[in-house]
Structure formats: structure tokens, C-alpha cells
Amino acid sequence: MCWHAERGFIYAPTNWSLMSDDGAFTYNGGKVSPGERQNIRYGISETYLGDPIRIPVTIINGERPGPTAFLSAAAHGDELNGIEVVREVAHEWDLTDLAGTLVCLPVLNVPGFLAQQRYLPIYDRDLNRSFPGREGSTSAKRMAHRIYTNFIEPCDFGLDFHTSTRGRTNMLHVRADMTDIDVHRLALAFGTNVILDTDGSDGTLRGEATNAGIPTITIEMGEAHRFQRQLIDEALAGVESVFAEYELLEQHTVRWPGWRTIITGDRQKTWIRADVGGIVDMHHDRGALVHEGDVICTITNPFKNDNITVTAPFTGLMVGILENPVVYPGNPLCHLVELGGRTKRVVELEQSPATADAT
Numbered sequence: 001m002c003w004h005a006e007r008g009f010i011y012a013p014t015n016w017s018l019m020s021d022d023g024a025f026t027y028n029g030g031k032v033s034p035g036e037r038q039n040i041r042y043g044i045s046e047t048y049l050g051d052p053i054r055i056p057v058t059i060i061n062g063e064r065p066g067p068t069a070f071l072s073a074a075a076h077g078d079e080l081n082g083i084e085v086v087r088e089v090a091h092e093w094d095l096t097d098l099a100g101t102l103v104c105l106p107v108l109n110v111p112g113f114l115a116q117q118r119y120l121p122i123y124d125r126d127l128n129r130s131f132p133g134r135e136g137s138t139s140a141k142r143m144a145h146r147i148y149t150n151f152i153e154p155c156d157f158g159l160d161f162h163t164s165t166r167g168r169t170n171m172l173h174v175r176a177d178m179t180d181i182d183v184h185r186l187a188l189a190f191g192t193n194v195i196l197d198t199d200g201s202d203g204t205l206r207g208e209a210t211n212a213g214i215p216t217i218t219i220e221m222g223e224a225h226r227f228q229r230q231l232i233d234e235a236l237a238g239v240e241s242v243f244a245e246y247e248l249l250e251q252h253t254v255r256w257p258g259w260r261t262i263i264t265g266d267r268q269k270t271w272i273r274a275d276v277g278g279i280v281d282m283h284h285d286r287g288a289l290v291h292e293g294d295v296i297c298t299i300t301n302p303f304k305n306d307n308i309t310v311t312a313p314f315t316g317l318m319v320g321i322l323e324n325p326v327v328y329p330g331n332p333l334c335h336l337v338e339l340g341g342r343t344k345r346v347v348e349l350e351q352s353p354a355t356a357d358a359t
């Protein structure tokens with residue numbers, strides 16, 4: 001079993017969940033034995049016409065014992081990048097030597113996905129504020145309950161894929177509760193440059209699973225309504241790295257992203273918001289380093305005669321930015337997280353024109 005130490009934490013060997021005596025993964029109405037895979041459509045609710053609402057699930061139980069991991073996407077129905085990550089792992093990767101079990105949930109929020117919107121169309125409920133759910137409660141909580149009890153609870157850890165909200169975009173980063181030693185291990189294993197250390201709101205899949213002892217991280221990547229190939233490939237490399245850390249697939253290695261910053265509560269991070277309404281000219285791409293006082297964007301009126309410049313209040317990384325270039329006062333423009341010390345110098349070097357020319 002893997003021992004790994006960083007930042008003062010020692011990770012102890014883990015006793016993986018024993019799903020059943022014969023190593024089978026079981027859910028309500030089904031069983032997947034070692035060496036088997038199943039594609040199922042699992043009913044979590046019903047439409048107005050009484051037809052079943054079913055989520056696609058692929059369960060792959062390896063021939064060798066190991067941890068059980070879930071990979072989930074589209075808890076927000078219009079966040080598509082993660083769907084392709086989960087589908088490629090489930091259906092394109094060679095998992096012949098898998099040690100453990102994968103529970104692949106590419107589309108959690110089927111009603112939202114069909115409508116291509118973030119929330120469940122039923123009263124605009126947020127499925128990702130409805131976990132762990134409850135039988136006999138609202139429609140959203142009943143759906144969450146079916147998902148959670150059957151496919152999340154039996155797992156040892158999980159990866160939940162999201163994108164930015166519609167109209168904005170994110171650089172690929174991990175959100176994780178880094179005070180939890182098991183989440184810490186998982187977050188580092190994914191191998192991103194940036195980890196936002198937050199404990200997760202009540203009702204999120206990440207927060208509730210973690211509280212229940214199933215370490216879970218969120219991967220934020222890109223924008224809604226798109227497949228962004230470069231980000232999907234980057235996320236797949238992260239999944240590969242996690243599988244190496246937990247020895248689900250032995251031939252891979254845990255990746256080091258070149259530099260890493262963990263944004264904890266005492267570091268500055270802010271959503272810079274527009275103070276005027278207008279049309280936005282963003283001067284940087286997602287992931288750019290800006291220095292204190294640098295112009296982030298310009299907000300113009302229809303006549304382009306009263307331009308407002310917005311500057312960086314501190315030196316940091318533009319983790320998320322506006323894509324749809326129109327704002328009311330109060331709308332977010334840029335999610336800026338502080339970068340300092342050695343990491344800042346490494347990123348400066350990486351983003352300097354000379355370095356870019358040389359590569």
C-alpha cells in the first residue's frame with residue numbers, strides 16, 4: 001500500500017471498503033462481480049408523463065481487489081467537459097488490469113442536461129445543493145438520495161467534475177477541503193497547479209461525501225456548453241495520476257504539475273466585480289498572472305467614449321474570467337487568487353514571452 005508524505009502529513013495505508021464477501025459491487029437491484037462491467041440506466045425519478053428519469057451508470061469491477069472510486073459529472077446540467085472525461089475513462093481506457101472498482105456517472109442531472117441548463121428544471125432546484133438527499137422530501141432530494149445511497153456511499157473516494165457557470169470560464173483547478181488528510185492526498189494526487197482550499201457548501205456532493213468519510217474533490221474546468229479538448233486531456237492526466245496514487249492502475253505515475261499553489265483561507269482571493277454596466281474587453285486569458293495595478297479589462301459604453309479600466313488589486317492568477325462580455329454593475333469579471341514568493345517567480349518565468357518563444 002502506498003505511503004506518501006507532503007507538507008507534514010503522513011498518509012496511512014487504507015483499508016478499502018469491502019463491498020461484499022465475494023468482492024461484488026452491489027446496488028439496489030443489481031450486482032457487478034469482479035471482472036465484470038455493466039452499463040445501466042438507473043431510475044431516479046419520473047417525468048410529468050410518468051416515464052422514468054434514468055441516469056447512465058457504468059460500473060467496472062476489476063479482477064484484482066482495490067479501492068472503489070466514483071467519477072461524476074454534470075451535477076449541473078450544462079457543464080459538459082466532465083461528461084467526456086468520465087466517458088473516456090469508462091469506455092476508451094484499457095482497464096484490463098484494474099485493481100478496484102470504478103463507478104462512472106457521466107450525467108447526474110439528467111433533467112438539467114436535457115434542458116441544457118444548470119439547475120433541475122423543476123422549481124430551478126440545484127441538485128448540487130441537495131445531497132445526500134432524503135426519501136420522502138423534495139423531488140431534488142429524492143433524486144440525490146437515489147444517486148447517493150446506490151452509487152456514492154459504497155465508494156472510498158470520488159472525483160466530481162464541473163465547469164464554470166455559463167458565460168464564464170475557469171482554468172483547470174481542484175477545490176478540496178485540505179484540512180482533511182484523505183482529501184489532501186486525493187487533491188495532491190490529481191496534480192493541478194492550483195488547489196482552492198474550501199470545505200464545500202452544505203448539500204454539495206463533494207461536501208456531503210467528504211463529511212461522510214468519502215474523500216471527494218471537485219475539478220473545475222473551462223466553460224459550460226462546450227467540449228474543450230485541451231482541458232479534457234489535462235483532466236484525464238489528473239485521473240491517471242489519481243489512479244496511480246491509489247494503485248488502481250499500476251503502470252502510471254503520480255504527476256507533478258511543475259508548480260503548485262494551495263489557496264487557503266488566509267490568502268487573498270476575490271471575485272472582481274463591475275461597478276458600471278457595459279461591454280467588457282478582457283485583456284487576459286484564463287490562467288494569466290497579473291501584477292498589482294495591471295489593467296484586467298476595460299468596460300465601454302456603446303459610444304466607446306467613456307472607457308472604465310479595471311485593475312488588479314493584488315498580484316495573482318486569473319483563475320476564472322468572464323466570457324460573455326456584458327455586465328450589469330455587480331456582475332463578476334474575474335476570479336483572482338493571490339500568488340506570491342517562489343510560486344509567483346516560477347509562473348512569471350513560465351508566462352514570460354521569452355519562455356513562450358523558446359517552447
Ligand SMILES: [Zn+2]
Pocket residue numbers: 075076079162163
Ligand atoms: Zn458546477
